[in-house]
Amino acid sequence: MMIELAGAELSSLQLLYRRNKMLGMSFSRLVVYLLLLPAAWVTGFSSPTLHSTSTPSRTSLSMDRRSILESIGSTTVAAISNLEPMRSSSRSMSTATSSPIPSTTLPPRVWLDADPSGLVWTGLDCDDDLAVLVALALHDNHAIQLEGLSVCGGNAPLRHTWKDMQVLLRHADSASSFAPQKGYGWKSMQVSRDWLQTMNRIQPDVLDSKDATQAMIDAAFADDTAQKLTILTIGPPTNLAKALQREPKLTSRLEHVYMMGGELTQQRLDLNFASDRAAARTVVDANVPTTLIPIQTCAQVVLDDVFVRDSEADYCKSNQKNKAAACALLPKMKQQVQTMPELVNKAVAKRMPADKRWIPSPNLDRGFIPWDIVAILAVAYPHLFTEWEYHTVSFPTCPQGEPCDRTMVVSDTLPREQWPSTTNDADAANNYNHSGIVRIPHVVQSETEIKTLMQELLFQTPASTQRPTPRIMLGFLGPLGLSGVTVTTAIGLLARRIFA
Ligand SMILES: [Ca+2]
Numbered sequence: 001m002m003i004e005l006a007g008a009e010l011s012s013l014q015l016l017y018r019r020n021k022m023l024g025m026s027f028s029r030l031v032v033y034l035l036l037l038p039a040a041w042v043t044g045f046s047s048p049t050l051h052s053t054s055t056p057s058r059t060s061l062s063m064d065r066r067s068i069l070e071s072i073g074s075t076t077v078a079a080i081s082n083l084e085p086m087r088s089s090s091r092s093m094s095t096a097t098s099s100p101i102p103s104t105t106l107p108p109r110v111w112l113d114a115d116p117s118g119l120v121w122t123g124l125d126c127d128d129d130l131a132v133l134v135a136l137a138l139h140d141n142h143a144i145q146l147e148g149l150s151v152c153g154g155n156a157p158l159r160h161t162w163k164d165m166q167v168l169l170r171h172a173d174s175a176s177s178f179a180p181q182k183g184y185g186w187k188s189m190q191v192s193r194d195w196l197q198t199m200n201r202i203q204p205d206v207l208d209s210k211d212a213t214q215a216m217i218d219a220a221f222a223d224d225t226a227q228k229l230t231i232l233t234i235g236p237p238t239n240l241a242k243a244l245q246r247e248p249k250l251t252s253r254l255e256h257v258y259m260m261g262g263e264l265t266q267q268r269l270d271l272n273f274a275s276d277r278a279a280a281r282t283v284v285d286a287n288v289p290t291t292l293i294p295i296q297t298c299a300q301v302v303l304d305d306v307f308v309r310d311s312e313a314d315y316c317k318s319n320q321k322n323k324a325a326a327c328a329l330l331p332k333m334k335q336q337v338q339t340m341p342e343l344v345n346k347a348v349a350k351r352m353p354a355d356k357r358w359i360p361s362p363n364l365d366r367g368f369i370p371w372d373i374v375a376i377l378a379v380a381y382p383h384l385f386t387e388w389e390y391h392t393v394s395f396p397t398c399p400q401g402e403p404c405d406r407t408m409v410v411s412d413t414l415p416r417e418q419w420p421s422t423t424n425d426a427d428a429a430n431n432y433n434h435s436g437i438v439r440i441p442h443v444v445q446s447e448t449e450i451k452t453l454m455q456e457l458l459f460q461t462p463a464s465t466q467r468p469t470p471r472i473m474l475g476f477l478g479p480l481g482l483s484g485v486t487v488t489t490a491i492g493l494l495a496r497r498i499f500a
Contacts, residue, residue, distance in 0.1 A: 109219075116161055126329050134373050251286050262438075265296075277402050284395070295351055336367075363447075393410050
């Protein structure tokens with residue numbers, strides 16, 4: 001049977017459409033699916049497979065929470081207190097199983113570029129919204145210094161992601177000081193799925209904006225700090241690539257670039273890189289320290305029905321005052337717990353062969369992968385990961401143009417003598433060229449530990465008390481419904497004329 005492997009952020013909708021095609025079902029039936037999908041969360045967690053006894057119980061998770069968080073805190077303190085001796089050791093970064101040591105004791109200045117769609121029913125994933133809330137919490141906790149937020153298309157057209165980010169930040173009480181910057185959308189990307197291309201023809205995306213790229217450049221060259229900027233892209237890396245092309249000197253002001261994206265077995269890329277493979281090439285080829293958080297790393301963590309139920313009970317009770325902002329995303333989280341195991345995770349599991357070191361989460365069959373939260377935790381808490389290693393990566397061009405075969409080429413781990421130093425200054429002194437070389441954290445130390453931290457951070461930011469909880473927006477369901485009504489009316493009028 002023809003089964004195409006899914007990308008990292010393949011949505012339930014895409015796969016429903018693909019399955020419809022395989023089953024010979026019509027596009028109109030897909031429309032019905034789309035219209036019914038928002039009701040998925042109402043049906044709750046009825047599937048018996050979602051209540052496996054092998055899932056950690058709520059009680060055990062709660063009992064472990066304090067000790068795990070204390071462990072995370074003490075490890076961070078230990079890493080910082082040992083910073084100077086470890087930095088001076090030539091072996092510190094050349095130990096394949098160790099986490100990288102932060103290059104400064106100051107929290108990194110982080111710019112976050114995202115494609116949020118968790119507040120849109122037809123958005124492909126809610127993980128960007130979750131990651132933005134985690135970023136706000138990390139900023140409040142001084143684990144990072146969040147410099148700014150920008151938006152691109154990806155999980156949804158820019159039309160929807162831009163609205164999503166604005167609504168999300170208005171809803172999050174601590175986000176008032178962050179004005180998001182608008183960037184590039186589907187007009188500058190390869191919309192990678194047939195049904196999305198159809199949607200994009202029915203309702204074309206809005207115009208691109210250069211605001212995000214300029215804002216990134218301005219933040220990097222800010223003259224009120226000597227500290228360089230770290231950029232994390234959790235959507236297609238288009239905005240960052242455009243910024244690098246617009247200001248070539250930008251590389252000199254970047255501490256590090258992190259991208260959620262990449263696929264290590266040369267199968268079809270995740271949605272981020274597949275949507276703008278040329279942009280991924282531009283960033284990887286730039287002479288700037290770069291880390292990829294690929295499919296294989298992210299799929300070691302799954303947020304399952306127990307996670308969502310516990311979170312709802314602890315932070316989102318109906319009569320609870322000062323609810324967490326993340327409660328607004330519960331409908332999409334529940335939808336994804338229902339749909340992602342069958343429609344995405346089975347394909348992801350095929351990218352994690354048994355003879356490799358990437359052990360998929362045992363919960364792949366009962367939850368969704370929080371890709372972008374994993375990525376931001378790699379920035380803030382690198383000790384949660386291990387087997388940080390360096391590889392060469394390339395995105396070969398082809399005569400037919402992008403996205404070519406939608407794959408990337410990654411080498412085996414580079415010999416240690418080809419790895420960069422622990423600091424950018426040392427690399428600069430050695431004229432080290434980072435072009436084409438990326439760092440990859442291959443293994444998540446503990447899924448339980450990282451999920452506990454995710455929950456604490458995700459539900460830390462309270463919702464604004466000034467506005468009601470936002471409803472999930474219709475997205476493409478609006479124009480689809482309108483199109484359906486228009487077609488039905490036209491057929492009705494035609495039938496009346498014929499049979500009158
Ligand atoms: Ca994303």
